[in-house]
Amino acid sequence: xxxxxxxxxxxxxxxxxxxxxxxxxxxxxxxxxxxxxxxxxxxxxxxxxxxxxxxxxxxxxxxxxxxxxxxxxxxxxxxxxxxxxxxxxxxxxxxxxxxxxxxxxxxxxxxxxxxxxxxxxxxxxxxxxxxxxxxxxxxxxxxxxxxxxxxxxxxxxxxxxxxxxxxxxxxxxxxxxxxxxxxxxxxxxxxxxxxxxxxxxxxxxxxxxxxxxxxxxxxxxxxxxxxxxxxxxxxxxxxxxxxxxxxxxxxxxxxxxxxxxxxxxxxxxxxxxxxxxxxxxxxxxxxxxxxxxxxxxxxxxxxxxxxxxxxxxxxxxxxxxxxxxxxxxxxxxxxxxxxxxxxxxxxxxxxxxxxxxxxxxxxxxxxxxxxxxxxxxxxxxxxxxxxxxxxxxxxxxxxxxxxxxxxxxxxxxxxxxxxxxxxxxxxxxxxxxxxxxxxxxxxxxxxxxxxxxxxxxxxxxxxxxxxxxxxxxxxxxxxxxxxxxxxxxxxxxxxxxxxxxxxxxxxxxxxxxxxxxxxxxxxxxxxxxxxxxxxxxxxxxxxxxxxxxxxxxxxxxxxxxxxxxxxxxxxxxxxxxxxxxxxxxxxxxxxxxxxxxxxxxxxxxxxxxxxxxxxxxxxxxxxxxxxxxxxxxxxxxxxxxxxxxxxxxxxxxxxxxxxxxxxxxxx
Numbered sequence: 083x084x085x086x087x088x089x090x091x092x093x094x095x096x097x098x099x100x101x102x103x104x105x106x107x108x109x110x111x112x113x114x115x116x117x118x119x120x121x122x123x124x125x126x127x128x129x130x131x132x133x134x135x136x137x138x139x140x141x142x143x144x145x146x147x148x149x150x151x152x153x154x155x156x157x158x159x160x161x162x163x164x165x166x167x168x169x170x171x172x173x174x175x176x177x178x179x180x181x182x183x184x185x186x187x188x189x190x191x192x193x194x195x196x197x198x199x200x201x202x203x204x205x206x207x208x209x210x211x212x213x214x215x216x217x218x219x220x221x222x223x224x225x226x227x228x229x230x231x232x233x234x235x236x237x238x239x240x241x242x243x244x245x246x247x248x249x250x251x252x253x254x255x256x257x258x259x260x261x262x263x264x265x266x267x268x269x270x271x272x273x274x275x276x277x278x279x280x281x282x283x284x285x286x287x288x289x290x291x292x293x294x295x296x297x298x299x300x301x302x303x304x305x306x307x308x309x310x311x312x313x314x315x316x317x318x319x320x321x322x323x324x325x326x327x328x329x330x331x332x333x334x335x336x337x338x339x340x341x342x343x344x345x346x347x348x349x350x351x352x353x354x355x356x357x358x359x360x361x362x363x364x365x366x367x368x369x370x371x372x373x374x375x376x377x378x379x380x381x382x383x384x385x386x387x388x389x390x391x392x393x394x395x396x397x398x399x400x401x402x403x404x405x406x407x408x409x410x411x412x413x414x415x416x417x418x419x420x421x422x423x424x425x426x427x428x429x430x431x432x433x434x435x436x437x438x439x440x441x442x443x444x445x446x447x448x449x450x451x452x453x454x455x456x457x458x459x460x461x462x463x464x465x466x467x468x469x470x471x472x473x474x475x476x477x478x479x480x481x482x483x484x485x486x487x488x489x490x491x492x493x494x495x496x497x498x499x500x501x502x503x504x505x506x507x508x509x510x511x512x513x514x515x516x517x518x519x520x521x522x523x524x525x526x527x528x529x530x531x532x533x534x535x536x537x538x539x540x541x542x543x544x545x546x547x548x549x550x551x552x553x554x555x556x557x558x559x560x561x562x563x564x565x566x567x568x569x570x571x572x573x574x575x576x577x578x579x580x581x582x583x584x585x586x587x588x589x590x591x592x593x594x595x596x597x598x599x600x601x602x603x604x605x606x607x608x609x610x611x612x613x614x615x616x617x618x619x620x621x622x623x624x625x626x627x628x629x630x631x632x633x634x635x636x637x638x639x640x641x642x643x644x645x646x647x648x649x650x651x652x653x654x655x656x657x658x659x660x661x662x663x664x665x666x667x668x669x670x671x672x673x674x675x676x677x678x679x680x681x682x683x684x685x686x687x688x689x690x691x692x693x694x695x696x697x698x699x700x701x702x703x704x705x706x707x708x709x710x711x712x713x714x715x716x717x718x719x720x721x722x723x724x725x726x727x728x729x730x731x732x733x734x735x736x737x738x739x740x741x742x743x744x745x746x747x748x749x
Contacts, residue, residue: 087168089679091180092153095168098175101139101152108159123159123339124148140663147625150663161335161383163688166295192320196297198262199321201253203298206240206288213243219287222306227351228434233358237333240288242303246280254279267300267316286314289350291322291368292332294379299327302350302368313350315369326375328365329353335383337362343386345421345429345445346372346404352429359438364390364429372404377418378411382688386417388448393425405454409484412451414491415693419448452495455481456502475503479510610686616703617647618681619696620654621662626697627654632704644707646677 102118105111111118111134122132122143131145142149148158156167172179210219219241223229229239242248249268254260260279263269269279286303293299300316316322328346330353335341337357345364347353356364367376372389380387389404391397401420408418421444423432433441459477463470478499485492493507500507610618620627632651653665662682669675681687690696 086181086680086683087165088180089676091177092168092679095171095175095177096139096151096153098177099152099171100136101141101155102134102136104152104171104174105134105141105155108155122146122148138667140667142659147659147661149661151667154661154663161338161341163382164682169295192265194258195262195266195319195321196299198253198259198268199266199298199300202249202263202266202268202301203238203240203288203290205249205252206242206283206290206301207238208240209243209248210234210239210241213241215243216241218306222287227355228358229354230358233354236337236357237330237354238290238292238298239354240290242281242283242286242288244285246284249281249283250279265319267319267322282316283314289329291316291327291329293321293327294331294335296332296336297321300324300368302329304350313369324368325370325373326379327368328376328379329368330357330365331379333357334363334365342384343388344380344384345388345390346376346380347390347429348392349428349430355430356433356441359433359441361433361438361441371400372407374407374411377408381411381413381416383692385415385692385694386419388419388421388445390421390423390429392428393422397422401454402458405451405458406481406484408451409481410486412485412489412491413689414489415695418451420451420454421445421448452498455495456499471503475499475505475510478503479513610681610684611643612703612706613641613643613647614681615686615690616700617643617650618684618687618690619693619700620647620650621665621678621681622687622691623696624654624661624665625658626700627651628658629697630655630700630704643677646674649674650678 102111105118105120109120109123109132111120112130114133116135116137118134118136119130120132120134121127121130122145124143125146125148127145132141132143132148134141139151140149141151141155152171153164153167156162156170157164160167160170162170169179210216213219223234223239224231249263250260254263254269260269264271264279268282270282272278272280283301283303286305289302289304290298291300291302300319300322302316303314305312305314315324318324329350331344333353334344341363343363345356345361347356347364347366349366353364353366356362365380377387387408389401391401391404401422404418404420412418423429423444427435429441432444456478459474459481462477463474465473479496482492482495482499485495496507496510499505500510503510627650630651632648649671650665653668654660657664662678666675666678669678693699
């Protein structure tokens with residue numbers, strides 16, 4: 083994101099956006115009097131309880147309480163954060179989103195490159211339906227891999243026919259286009275003929291890799307037989323950094339009605355076959371081990387991440403790398419779980435064999451992070467005596483201390499370790515342990531290879547495969563036309579793959595003028611004050627306001643941000659059935675509106691939207707304010723009295739209380 087979106091633009095966008103059009107493009111509406119009604123897309127129901135008022139530009143569901151304006155609807159329905167929802171609506175309205183500060187992001191700088199990549203994806207999809215040798219590709223997908231034409235369309239699968247210059251002739255007809263295709267990794271320059279190129283992907287099934295907004299940023303190509311490499315992936319480019327992206331994340335967001343957990347698996351086919359079986363919330367790493375950036379990215383979307391591994395030695399080793407990557411970015415109210423599959427199985431083969439329900443049961447029974455952590459610490463112990471127990475405690479604490487100090491989860495693990503080791507929590511906390519080696523996120527030995535363990539299958543589920551969708555040329559908007567009902571949706575989770583071996587040879591992308599160095603872990607957004615965090619909790623969970631009482635001393639404070647908090651609280655306490663969309667629609671104070679937009683525009687909003695303890699967070703803030711107000715009030719009174727007057731019992735007691743409050747603040 084290049085900079086903050088101006089509030090004036092958001093106002094103009096809402097004024098130019100018709101909520102009816104936005105909703106009707108996503109669900110079926112029925113005219114009922116002056117309003118529209120529909121089956122609510124946010125919960126399962128048989129009779130319509132969703133109502134849309136076109137005059138007020140608000141929607142409300144009498145069943146689940148969901149409601150708001152066009153922005154909130156797109157956020158909830160499309161699983162987008164606030165900024166992405168703004169950009170989606172702006173694109174539909176033909177408006178360009180301005181930014182108040184900051185340089186253009188890497189996508190804005192490389193708009194032409196993204197166009198060439200999109201055109202390449204369309205070319206490969208056309209070849210799957212039009213090329214004279216298309217039967218080779220469609221037979222492989224349908225007969226060997228058991229994929230339906232519909233699921234191929236959902237993931238935009240394509241075909242790179244044999245030949246050295248098919249894409250070059252189609253897309254790279256101009257020198258500028260050739261430069262962009264080379265920059266995007268679609269072409270390779272001939273060593274003996276500078277300025278002459280050939281296609282990178284030839285005679286392969288093509289998997290377009292989309293970013294979280296659906297833009298094609300790279301490709302993976304799978305060989306038909308035993309050719310090497312089996313999987314050929316795009317190199318690093320200005321818009322593609324493999325250790326930051328996850329295959330299938332966009333599709334998971336689009337096609338999972340309630341995206342509350344994600345499963346990380348190893349390969350493209352794992353993601354696609356799980357989706358075909360109704361488990362639509364799986365993603366895959368792109369030839370790298372799962373890393374902290376992946377976990378942080380997923381935690382912005384969901385509260386639970388399941389890392390899925392093969393049950394062999396390599397899978398166990400990958401799980402430990404996933405464990406180590408998760409510890410520094412853990413958050414309270416978030417879960418990391420580990421699913422180990424039977425030896426010799428991967429998600430692709432197992433879901434075919436057992437089916438969706440059995441695979442979901444495995445996901446539900448996945449091991450907790452604490453179980454894997456303590457099990458790993460125990461496996462490293464070599465002595466079966468008191469010294470071995472001490473070694474176990476040291477191993478475990480070295481990992482636990484990677485978790486941020488402020489997390490309750492860290493304290494819980496220390497308490498569990500105390501029970502397991504017999505060492506009290508205070509001793510564990512105060513013992514100095516060596517700092518664990520920080521792993522640098524590396525790519526695999528070969529940037530072009532990706533394992534695929536799925537056995538070839540001649541027929542899918544014993545029936546003739548569905549080839550109908552291969553017979554038609556997909557339009558460029560096929561993906562946009564796909565609806566949840568086109569194949570069985572369900573929640574699923576992604577899996578992980580990778581190794582920490584160092585890459586060999588040249589740097590992944592050597593075009594220095596285009597490539598910008600980016601830190602492995604992007605810096606966190608400026609933190610919000612405790613009052614602003616509480617305000618954000620109210621905006622995203624307005625139903626909690628009715629359970630919260632604000633004391634008069636808090637309400638009467640002159641602090642600006644506290645006044646805004648009180649305004650938000652008053653509105654939702656008075657209107658318990660309304661939400662932030664209603665608040666913004668009815669608020670007239672531009673300063674307050676601007677502050678609310680700033681909060682919703684903050685990166686913390688995506689996290690706060692998922693928390694389950696929002697009410698307690700607000701109550702804790704109010705309690706802290708009360709204590710602080712009491713402290714300040716006592717100090718003021720005692721100062722006004724002077725030392726000589728603090729002789730009566732009431733003054734002495736007040737002084738004692740003051741000292742207690744000061745001690746509490748220090749702790």
